[in-house]
Structures are given as C-alpha cells and as structure tokens.
Amino acid sequence: MKTVYDYTVKKTNGDEQSLKNFEGKVLLIVNTASKCGLTPQFKDLQELYNKYKDQGFEILGFPCSQFNNQEFDNIEETTQFCQVNYGVTFPMFAKIDVNGENADPLFTYLKEQKGGVLSKDIKWNFTKFLVNRNGQVVERYAPTTTPSKIEKDIIQQLSLQETHHKPFHE
Known part of the structure; x- marks a missing residue:
C-alpha cells in the first residue's frame, strides 16, 4: 500500500527530498499562496507548528499559483514573504501545480486518498491534508477550515503510535 513516504518533492533550491525523511511524524500538507485572502493562515499554521x-508534528507547505495566480513567480520572494510577514519556519517547498496534467504526483496521491466535495480536485489555496505517523492520509480540510479547527485532530494523531515497525537504520 502506498504512503506519502513513496514520494519525492522538490525543495526551494531545486534539490529533491524524499518524504521518507518525515517518516513517523504527523504531517499537515498544505498548498499555500502568498497573495490570497487566506494567506493570514500562515500565522496560525506557524503557531500550530511551534x-x-x-x-513529532511537521507542516509541509507547497506554494501554488493555480488559483488566480496568487503566488510570487520567484520562490525566493515566496519564502522571504512567509518568513518576514508570518515568521514561517516550517518547511516550504518549490512551487507546484496541484491540479491538471502537470499536477505534482504527491498531490495527485493526496487527492486520490481523500477527495473533496463533488470532485477530487483542489478548489483553492490552503487545502490541507492530515497524514498519520504511518504516512496515510486521514483527513482533508477545506481552504476555509482554520488551522485552530484542525488542532484537536493533530493532537489525536500525535497520541497514536505507529502501527508498523520502522526498519533499522544505522
């Protein structure tokens, strides 16, 4: 059975990073935008992260310009904006598409695991996916669902232990 750990994503510098690096953690994966009415959610996401x-909780941010082109063209502008305006210290990755033929494979997988209302497509910025310690998608939240409303689900997932044994790493 596939998990998020089977995927590799691009960091802001273009390097590849395996999501296996986050194995055993509870993840909140979010498609973000710097120029959206929901952008102030960065503040709440950062508070949850802190x-x-x-x-064992991580937030993974994926900038996306597919909704009214609300993201900077340059990823450096995006990361600087997030750090300066919202103090973001959780990992941000390279800008991606979340829908369509060029959709990032991770987001295709996330949408297959937890479809939205009426369609699997992501409708707007700040759609959030909660992933358990085993790398399985347990919930999808609408863009307007505030991070504080997700907190109880995060706490519940953090209280659960992994159901499989991690391979031994030297």
Missing part, C-alpha cells in the same frame, strides 16, 4: 513540532 506548539507541536517537538512532539
């Missing part, structure tokens, strides 16, 4: 990162 609160739970030491308990």
